[in-house]
Amino acid sequence: AQSVTQPDIHITVSEGASLELRCNYSYGATPYLFWYVQSPGQGLQLLLKYFSGDTLVQGIKGFEAEFKRSQSSFNLRKPSVHWSDAAEYFCAAGRMGGYNKLIFGAGTRLAVHP
Amino acid sequence: DAGVIQSPRHEVTEMGQEVTLRCKPISGHNSLFWYRQTMMRGLELLIYFNNNVPIDDSGMPEDRFSAKMPNASFSTLKIQPSEPRDSAVYFCASSPGQGTNEQYFGPGTRLTVT
Numbered sequence: 001a002q003s004v005t006q007p008d009i010h011i012t013v014s015e016g017a018s019l020e021l022r023c024n025y026s027y028g029a030t031p032y033l034f035w036y037v038q039s040p041g042q043g044l045q046l047l048l049k050y051f052s053g054d055t056l057v058q059g060i061k062g063f064e065a066e067f068k069r070s071q072s073s074f075n076l077r078k079p080s081v082h083w084s085d086a087a088e089y090f091c092a093a094g095r096m097g098g099y100n101k102l103i104f105g106a107g108t109r110l111a112v113h114p
Numbered sequence: 115d116a117g118v119i120q121s122p123r124h125e126v127t128e129m130g131q132e133v134t135l136r137c138k139p140i141s142g143h144n145s146l147f148w149y150r151q152t153m154m155r156g157l158e159l160l161i162y163f164n165n166n167v168p169i170d171d172s173g174m175p176e177d178r179f180s181a182k183m184p185n186a187s188f189s190t191l192k193i194q195p196s197e198p199r200d201s202a203v204y205f206c207a208s209s210p211g212q213g214t215n216e217q218y219f220g221p222g223t224r225l226t227v228t
Contacts, residue, residue, distance in 0.1 A: 032215045043118075043205055043219035090157070099164045100145040100209035102217055104157050 002027050004093050006105035013081050014113045021076040021108050023091030031093040033074040034102065035065055038088045047089075050074065061085070086112045116140075118220035120206050126226045132194040135223045138187055139208030147217060148181055148191050149205040157205075163189065164211075196227045 003026045013019055025031060032051050036044040048059025055067040065076045074091060088109045092102040119138040127133055139146050147162040161171040163183045171181070178197070183189040193200055203224050207217040 034216060036219075043221045044207075046216055046218065049216055094215035096215075099162065099169050100211060100215045100217065101147075101159070101162060101170070102215060106156050 002031075002093070002103055004091055004103050004105040006089075006091055006108050008108045009106070010109045010111065012111040012113060015083050016080050019076075019078045019081045019085070019110070021089050021091075021110070023074045023076065023105060024072050025074065025091075025093045026072065027093060027095065029095065030069065031095050033065075033067060034092040034094070035059065035063070035074075035076050036090045036092060036104075037061075038090065038107075040087070044090060047076070081110075081112055083112045083114060086110055118206055118208055118218055120204075120220035120223050122223060123221060124224050124226075126228065127196055128228055129197055130195045131227075132192065133196045133200075133225060133227075135191040135204050135206075135225070137189045137191070137206030137220060139189070139206070140210075140218055141187065142210065143208035143218075144186070144211040145209040145217075146183060146189050147207040147209070148189070149207065150202045151205060151222070152202045160191070193225075196225075198227045201225055201227050 005024045034049045035047040038044045048057050050057050050067045058064050063078050088107045090107045091105040094102045121136045145164050148160040150158045160173045161181045166183045181191045203222045205222045207219045209217045
C-alpha cells in the first residue's frame, strides 16, 4: 500500500540551529514528493516539490530537501531556523496519472526555542 | 491570483442544522479536493473532483456528507444534519493537473457544531 511516514511527531530546536525533518515513502514507483507547512490557523502552503532530475531541491523560506531513492526518503532541511519557522510540516507523495491525489504524512510539529 | 477561496471562514451551528461550505478553486485548475483536519485524525481526504466529476468519495464519512461541483469555479460541501463530531477545519485545495500534482490549499473553514 502507498504510504508516507513522518517518524517524528514533535521536534524542538533552538533558534539558529539546523533542522532536519524526516519523511519516508512507500510507493510502487518513484512518486512526486512535496513538503507543505501549516502555520497555526492557516492552510497548508507548498514549500517545495520534487518531480525528477536534481535530487536536491530548493524551496521557499530557505528550505531544501533531498530525495534519496535508496532510502525512500525525502528529508527537509534548513541550516538555521528562525522563530517564525515554528509550524507543522507535512510531507506528501503523488504519482503521474493519479488525478493529482496526494498521500500526506501525519505531520511533524516544530517548536523553536529562543 | 487570489488563490483558493473558502467561505465562510468560521461557522458555528447547532446540532441538526444543515451546513454548507463553499470553495472557489484557482482559475484553470482542473482538480479539486476537500479535506477535513482534526487533532485526533489529522488531515483526511474526503472527496476529490477532476474536471467537475467526482472521482473518489470513499473518504466521505457518512451519508450526511455530500459534495458537488456544478462548474469549474465552484464547489460545495454540505453536512445535513450536522453533529458535534463534525467539528473540524475543512480545507479545499485545487491542482492544475497535467500531472504536476501539487495542490494549493485554501485558508479553511473552522466548523463548530454545538
